[in-house]
């Protein structure tokens with residue numbers, strides 16, 4: 001039977017009722033391929049049905065991301081302006097003060113964010129920086145915000161201290177498929193990533209883990225990336241799906257544009273495979289028009305980053321997001337609609 005024939009057969013068995021609450025950790029690549037092969041409208045319809053069953057489809061969770069240590073990273077991630085391997089003109093900054101973090105977290109909370117994420121350009125968390133990071137987490141937590149950090153590789157003992165300080169989520173993306181990983185990063189292995197994810201899970205922290213689309217990977221790589229995520233012992237509670245931001249000076253600066261529909265398909269397939277995870281539109285949102293973002297929300301995306309910068313790359317202005325939410329009748333999770341409308345017209 002041809003791949004197309006097989007896909008159609010699988011598609012016939014994937015009825016919406018079956019998909020709605022189906023938490024699985026045994027996805028086969030062939031099944032995921034079958035989802036990607038669906039006609040666009042059928043795929044988005046199924047994803048929207050799964051989304052509605054598990055979430056309020058008119059609510060979006062909002063997080064804010066702050067870079068707490070910028071640039072000079074020893075890793076060579078080919079998409080990243082913070083890598084010391086590339087000359088991107090980025091202004092480096094050592095670990096910032098706790099007071100600055102607290103101030104930014106308060107601003108994020110006032111703007112409607114429910115989670116505050118702190119990112120440091122490190123290969124791994126060093127014990128000497130641990131006390132200051134613990135303090136940052138405690139201060140952010142004391143504001144009533146959920147806390148998330150992304151600090152590179154991390155040991156179990158360190159995770160346990162971060163958890164005691166008030167950490168809720170640890171972000172650690174797998175970026176792409178295992179097969180394509182070495183084309184994007186050579187300073188660590190895919191297995192290093194999985195090892196850290198295991199540590200995070202064993203420490204009892206929530207996992208934030210996703211990837212990047214548009215780095216020259218094949219459809220098969222996207223299929224395998226999503227299979228890896230869905231087949232983890234627990235689905236990541238939060239799953240950022242990034243669209244590559246091409247930064248001058250990085251090896252991926254001239255990468256071809258991804259078809260927006262392929263990006264939306266990736267969101268829809270992620271929603272179907274991981275029905276209860278928050279699927280976040282992350283980097284690349286500034287290059288998406290309102291219609292594309294609306295389709296992403298319809299296909300199951302239900303989380304975004306607010307704020308003009310994502311670590312070091314541009315992000316839509318907060319007010320633009322509020323206007324879009326207002327036009328779409330979307331509420332920020334945990335914030336009443338009236339507040340959004342009032343601040344959107346200011």
Ligand code: SF4
Nearest residue numbers: 073075077080083121
């Ligand atoms: S993505 Fe993270 S680990 Fe990779 S170079 Fe950038 S800051 Fe370093």
